[in-house]
Amino acid sequence: MRRHNLALVLGEVVAAEPVSRAALAARTGLTRGTVSSLVEELLDAGLLDELAAERSGPGRPANPLQLNRSGPAGLGVEIEVDHISACVVDLTGSVRATARIPSAHRDAHPGVAVGRAVALARTVRAEAGLEVVGAAVAVPGVVAADGVVVRAPNLPQWSGAEIGPLFDGLPVTTANEADLAALAELWFAAGPPDALYVSGGVGVGAGIVLGGQLFRGVGGRAGELGHVVVDPDGPNCRCGGHGCLEQVAGQEALLRAGRTTDLDALPPHVLDGAARALGVALAGAVNLLDVPVVVLGGIYPRLGEPLRAAVHDRLCERVVHRSDVEVRLSALGPGGALRAAAASVVRERLRRP
Amino acid sequence: MRRHNLALVLGEVVAAEPVSRAALAARTGLTRGTVSSLVEELLDAGLLDELAAERSGPGRPANPLQLNRSGPAGLGVEIEVDHISACVVDLTGSVRATARIPSAHRDAHPGVAVGRAVALARTVRAEAGLEVVGAAVAVPGVVAADGVVVRAPNLPQWSGAEIGPLFDGLPVTTANEADLAALAELWFAAGPPDALYVSGGVGVGAGIVLGGQLFRGVGGRAGELGHVVVDPDGPNCRCGGHGCLEQVAGQEALLRAGRTTDLDALPPHVLDGAARALGVALAGAVNLLDVPVVVLGGIYPRLGEPLRAAVHDRLCERVVHRSDVEVRLSALGPGGALRAAAASVVRERLRRP
Structure with a gap:
């Protein structure tokens, strides 16, 4: 009581x-x-x-x-395929220190990336100078309810990995990056209570928000949008299937199709292809879930209004039960998941003081 | 109290x-x-x-x-694209009278089918000899929370139709056929508490069951699996899109591909094509929702174990977060939705006496 x-x-x-x-x-x-x-x-x-x-x-x-701005703080860590970032937030959720390093560890054992993440975390903890009481790690993969990484198609050695014990003795939770990005939209951008949040990166993930809550599915693994098939005869995917959304609309697929290393230099036909694929996959998801809003995050906001408008048109062509589905670009930028990871620690502390 | x-x-x-x-x-x-x-x-x-x-x-x-086996009874009516059925259940949910007539009304005004349904309902009510206190109507379309048929791609004149007022003054609810079929699986076949129930007919619909409850989505319109795209270059669909699941795995598509009018005479390559399409669409749904069981109902149980096994294999190839998803054939047969419609009336009466 x-x-x-x-x-x-x-x-x-x-x-x-x-x-x-x-x-x-x-x-x-x-x-x-x-x-x-x-x-x-x-x-x-x-x-x-x-x-x-x-x-x-x-x-x-x-x-x-x-x-108390000097009270217990939360550490957030994001391990992506090609970079690692970390931040500390205070009890109010304000970011007090943040850092990001490039890190290529796609084919490495999880210990390699986690070792770098622990070092980076030490840097931001020192900079923030607060008492960090826990950490949450965002990973681009399927995470079971017990925190084990079930599968990360873009980090093939991570299947079955447990990150928590590698982390300096802090209490650590592990969560899917897109789920955290969806929570970021809810917590920091007054996001809609019923929405599908799409996180574009090397992989493409989704966080499903229903009634203001993250929908995790029976095993906490819901939202694997990146492996929805958009072209049954399409290219092979790291998941073992082929024609998956992320083979058309993921960051590496986009850069490959545009023959560039710069997302800002993609020609319109590449964006069109991505919009068509996103439209097919998102229409399927909206037809199944009946959500009124799709938020495009991760790399997608950087591709701008032309991508948003094209996704909206492609999506609405194929949704059968709504005359319109709103498609928004996330205003938070790619750091949303990282901040939500750190904030999840302090929110839990405030919920159970 | x-x-x-x-x-x-x-x-x-x-x-x-x-x-x-x-x-x-x-x-x-x-x-x-x-x-x-x-x-x-x-x-x-x-x-x-x-x-x-x-x-x-x-x-x-x-x-x-x-x-009381002679007490208040429920009337169920199912209006499909090519037939109409009706039944009366008593308070225990036992079917006391049932009837079914072929009825081609695809391009007709809803009043045509509803007129025939009202007549058929009179027959089963007379046969049952019970006091019917309400009716529920299953339709192969998207039904909003207020009972209005938002859209039924295979019954194009039904958009915006309200069936209730046409029904003899009985209190009438209207519901999606696949949703009712999913409830039938839960109520009458001890179905799993987390499952995707697929109802194959002229259209292909789905009922999503999560935690033992029907998941309806924000507007009550969730589960439109039939219009998930399985082949972006596939045939046109009545929904306005193309390459939708029901253009490959719906009853009419199957009969057309098999050049037959008999579902029992489909050659294996047609079943393979259907299994591949169902595998693609269901893998997408399972990747999004993280449900452990898929139940195939409607016409699919009649296509038997070869279809089930092929769908299972195709599906598991593409699911990223589970090593196995169980695929079952419904044991209820195509009458499940009809019985669940009637039972929904008496269950409501028992819940609010």
Whole structure:
């Protein structure tokens, strides 16, 4: 009960900070005495911070409360096929330090990338100077509910890998990159409560958001959009199939088709091909799930409005039950999943103080 | 509260009939007096029936109770592209009368098929001789949450149709045929709690069951598997797209490809083509939803084990996150949706007596 009330008070601080004890009592329906006692405990735990007193009348001053910017922090790590990034967020979810390094480790044992990630994490932790209480790692692969990487077609040696134990003794969770990117859209960009979030990179993943919650599927492995078939006679894919979406609309496929190493230099016919493939795969997903919004993230926002408009047209041609499906470009950029990973740590701490 | 307790008592009768008042008190935790009073009300409402007394000792005999087989009944109607069927089930969900007529009404106004359905319903109602308290109509199309048929690609004049008001003044709900077939699998065949149920007919639909519940999507329109693209260069579809699953694996496409009018006379290469297409579409759906079981219903069980095995192999080739997905043939046959429609009426009555 007390635990529940601690979380209740914290939730109201998140919603309304800076906020007085009296306002917290009014918002929670708890007595002022109870609130004061809970607040003391949260101050002691370093979760809350007391601002300078505002003397508004006689008696004890009403020190407003806010989340402690020097309190427990979360570490986020993203391991992609060709780079690694890390960041630390404080209790408010603000990024306090971030870094990114190129790292080619496609055919390496997971230990190689994780070793580099641990070193990079040490750098950002030192820069942030906060007490990191946990970490979450975003990976471009299917992650089971227990955190084991079931399969990462673009990191073939990662099947069955457990990342947590490799991480300096911190409590670590592992999650699919697209799922975290979808949460980023919800948490930091007021994203729609029912949407399919598509994350374009070397692979193409999706996070499904239904009723404001991430839909994970029975085994936590939902959203593998990149291996939806868009052309049964198409090129071989690293997953063992062929004609998968990411063989047409993934980053490497796009650069190969455009004979360039620069995403900004893709000719229109390459974008058209990607839009057609995304339209086919997304229409199938929308027909199945009945979601009104698709958000294109990862590398796709960089390809701009022409890609968005073409995907929208291709998609709507093939959706049978809605006259329109909104297609948006994510405003968060490719760092969304990383920030959501770090934020997931502090959100959990605030939910269970 | 009394309403809640009435439903509670009825639920226990459903689970344990025939059952004594004393056993109901023990199972519900209500007092024997309360149970007796609730039972009186349910007997008066015609929902329960008292069996012959079993005199097991001195005092009042302990008449066991069961659902009233002569009580309120449900009417189910299924309107397909080439036939109409109707049935009446009693409170236990047992079919008490059923009938089916061929009816070609593809290009007709909905009133034509509904007129025939109303006449057929009169026949089965007369045969059953029960008091029908409501009806549910299964249609091969997308049905919005308010019962309006959003779109039925194989019944082009049905867009925007409301069937309820055409039905003799009975309270009528309208639902997607594949959704009802999925519920039939759950209710009458102890179907798995997480599964994709595929209903093959002229169209191909799907009902998605997650956690033992039908997943309907934001607008109640989820599960449109038939218009998932399996071949971007494939034949035109009535939905306006091309290369949709039902253009390869729907009943008419199969008969056309086999140059026959008999589903039992399809050559193996036609079944192979259907299995390949179903494998592509279902792998996409399983990759997105992460469900462990696919149930093939409608016309597919008639095509037998070779189709099932081929779909299983094609599907598993392309699923990235599970080493195996179980593919079953429905044991219910094509009448499942019809029976579930009728049963949905009495289940609702038992849930809200």
